[in-house]
Amino acid sequence: xxxxxxxxxxxxxxxxxxxxxxxxxxxxxxxxxxxxxxxxxxxxxxxxxxxxxxxxxxxxxxxxxxxxxxxxxxxxxxxxxxxxxxxxxxxxxxxxxxxxxxxxxxxxxxxxxxxxxxxxxxxxxxxxxxxxxxxxxxxxxxxxxxxxxxxxxxxxxxxxxxxxxxxxxxxxxxxxxxxxxxxxxxxxxxxxxxxxxxxxxxxxxxxxxxxxxxxxxxxxxxxxxxxxxxxxxxxxxxxxxxxxxxxxxxxxxxxxxxxxxxxxxxxxxxxxxxxxxxxxxxxx
Amino acid sequence: xxxxxxxxxxxxxxxxxxxxxxxxxxxxxxxxxxxxxxxxxxxxxxxxxxxxxxxxxxxxxxxxxxxxxxxxxxxxxxxxxxxxxxxxxxxxxxxxxxxxxxxxxxxxxxxxxxxxxxxxxxxxxxxxxxxxxxxxxxxxxxxxxxxxxxxxxxxxxxxxxxxxxxxxxxxxxxxx
Numbered sequence: 001x002x003x004x005x006x007x008x009x010x011x012x013x014x015x016x017x018x019x020x021x022x023x024x025x026x027x028x029x030x031x032x033x034x035x036x037x038x039x040x041x042x043x044x045x046x047x048x049x050x051x052x053x054x055x056x057x058x059x060x061x062x063x064x065x066x067x068x069x070x071x072x073x074x075x076x077x078x079x080x081x082x083x084x085x086x087x088x089x090x091x092x093x094x095x096x097x098x099x100x101x102x103x104x105x106x107x108x109x110x111x112x113x114x115x116x117x118x119x120x121x122x123x124x125x126x127x128x129x130x131x132x133x134x135x136x137x138x139x140x141x142x143x144x145x146x147x148x149x150x151x152x153x154x155x156x157x158x159x160x161x162x163x164x165x166x167x168x169x170x171x172x173x174x175x176x177x178x179x180x181x182x183x184x185x186x187x188x189x190x191x192x193x194x195x196x197x198x199x200x201x202x203x204x205x206x207x208x209x210x211x212x213x214x215x216x217x218x219x220x221x222x223x224x225x226x227x228x229x230x231x232x233x234x235x236x237x238x239x240x241x242x243x244x245x246x247x248x249x250x251x252x253x254x255x256x257x258x259x260x261x262x263x264x265x266x267x268x269x270x271x272x273x274x275x276x277x278x279x280x281x282x283x284x
Numbered sequence: 285x286x287x288x289x290x291x292x293x294x295x296x297x298x299x300x301x302x303x304x305x306x307x308x309x310x311x312x313x314x315x316x317x318x319x320x321x322x323x324x325x326x327x328x329x330x331x332x333x334x335x336x337x338x339x340x341x342x343x344x345x346x347x348x349x350x351x352x353x354x355x356x357x358x359x360x361x362x363x364x365x366x367x368x369x370x371x372x373x374x375x376x377x378x379x380x381x382x383x384x385x386x387x388x389x390x391x392x393x394x395x396x397x398x399x400x401x402x403x404x405x406x407x408x409x410x411x412x413x414x415x416x417x418x419x420x421x422x423x424x425x426x427x428x429x430x431x432x433x434x435x436x437x438x439x440x441x442x443x444x445x446x447x448x449x450x451x452x453x454x455x456x457x458x459x460x
Contacts, residue, residue: 043303043445047407050443054410064348064358067411067431104357106348106431116318118430147363147385147408178456180363180386182408238407239387239456240445271409 001083002135002281006091009137012277013095016141017072018103020273021064024055027210028247028272035184035237035244044242048184051237051270066271069105070143072096072125075207077138080131082281089127096125108146128200135281140207143273148185149266151177154199157261166191166263167226173265174230174246179239182269184247186210187230189222190264193254198262205250206268219251226251287441291339297380300402300446302453307441308404312341312383316362318432319425320370327377334425334434337378341404344384346431347421348411356421356437358411361385364403368392375399383444387456396448403448405455417442 029052036048058065074092100107100122109123110116132138153173157165170189177185190201214220227249236242247270256262288296290310300306313335315323326333344364348357364371364384371382372395380401385408396403406414417439425434447455 043305050407050410050413054413057416058358058412061412063351063354063412063415065412066409067346067348067358067360068362069348069358104349104351106346106357108346108431120430150363178387179405179408180365182385238385238405269409 001284002081003083003085003284004137004279004281006086009091009279010095010098012279013092013139013141014098014102016139016275016277017096017099017105017143020141020143020275021069021103021105022058022062024058024065025210025272025274028270029055031210031247032184032270035247039237039242039244041236041240041242043240044237044244047237047240048244064103064105065273066145066269067106068108068145068147069100069122070145070273071109072100072122073142073144073203074125074127075140075204076127076129077132078129079134079136079281081135082137083284092127093123093125097121097123137279137281139277139279141275142207145269145271148181148269151181152202152264152266154195154262154264156195157263159259159261161261163222165261166222167229169263170226170265171229171233173267174235175233177267178235181267182271183235183239184237184244184270186247186268186272187226187249188266188268189226189249189251190266191219191251191253191262192256193262194256194260195262197254198264199266201252201254202264202266205252206266207274208250210248210272214251216253219253222251223249290341292341292381293339297402298400298450300449302446302449302455304446306404306444306446308341308444309440309442310438312343312437312439312442313424314345314347314435314437315342316344316346316432317366318429319434320367320374322426324370324373327373335436337374337380340379341381341383342374342379343437344382347415347435348431350421354415356415356418359415359418360411361406361408364388371395375401387454388448393448393452393454397450397452400450402446402450404444405447406442406444414442
């Protein structure tokens with residue numbers, strides 16, 4: 001039986017939150033730079049250059065790359081050999097609170113969706129947990145802004161709608177979103193499962209490394225075909241027109257009911273703020 | 285590249301054309317969802333507004349807190365469409381220039397044309413870079429709204445693009 005020290009977990013979460021807000025993933029920066037070379041219009045080129053300049057300023061000055069420092073979302077994979085003599089959820093919330101306060105990040109959470117009173121420390125975070133084998137706690141963090149999250153959609157198609165139905169829904173979602181989710185975007189797609197599983201598939205698709213490919217050959221083909229189809233829409237950076245609407249498409253699928261074909265599209269803006277840490281358990 | 289000083293007079297505003305890149309300097313006022321709601325409530329109750337609309341510019345942003353020695357934190361534009369129902373009322377009350385990001389409703393565009401207003405966009409997700417153009421920031425209304433309070437920014441060369449000009453030409457029309 002092993003454990004993870006509560007204080008070091010809180011410190012880790014705090015640092016993950018601040019790092020995600022200030023340091024853009026180098027893989028995203030590389031894709032933006034490659035895209036800048038592809039674009040022909042000066043407006044599109046300027047947008048992509050500004051985004052890269054902004055990433056450098058945020059990193060050097062240790063300030064958030066975007067003012068929407070998001071809702072804190074955690075994906076935990078908890079090793080079955082770990083024991084926590086404290087509330088793991090409460091510790092994650094405390095790390096979130098410290099990160100948003102110490103990092104001068106925006107507090108963007110209201111306590112009730114209709115009453116809309118700010119919680120003033122950006123808690124509660126949204127925490128998803130899955131069990132895993134081993135003695136490690138795997139933590140993925142995403143700071144999910146509302147600009148892109150608000151443009152995400154889910155639909156329950158019928159089996160007859162098939163692949164064409166899936167593609168049409170994805171493209172319709174991107175067209176409706178236009179410039180609102182701050183393109184160039186990353187698109188996470190969930191296919192299958194049921195209503196809530198499908199949304200979770202789409203979100204976890206966004207958490208995959210930017211340069212990986214789906215394990216399933218159908219999903220992999222869809223990733224490539226949809227990337228091409230989305231960029232053919234011509235929406236471009238900030239919807240000013242251009243070739244770069246989407247940097248990457250990620251598809252995750254899951255078995256589903258004989259009558260169902262759920263599809264979820266979760267959009268991520270170019271400020272793809274994610275951090276990933278694996279903590280190893282220590283002897284109790 | 286055109287350089288403009290705020291407040292912006294009518295002739296200058298009407299001469300702006302879609303797609304034009306502009307550097308703004310002078311005072312602009314931040315206001316987003318909750319501040320818009322309150323501005324409209326004040327108008328309905330005929331209460332005084334935190335600032336006069338004539339010639340002024342409203343910027344849809346909710347900045348991150350300022351670090352010591354900085355006037356403001358990260359402060360890029362937020363999506364404008366959420367302000368559409370309020371903006372129509374504010375344009376009728378004399379607000380003519382707004383900065384945000386993304387496309388807006390047909391109703392908004394119709395009101396914009398009627399009131400000869402102008403919609404400008406800044407690049408979204410570059411709040412760190414845009415914060416460098418803010419020289420001073422002064423809280424002027426609704427402090428309880430935190431990041432959604434109305435703040436007076438003094439900006440120098442704040443980069444924007446004309447998204448919808450006063451006759452309704454729209455940057456986001458794919459036919460343009």
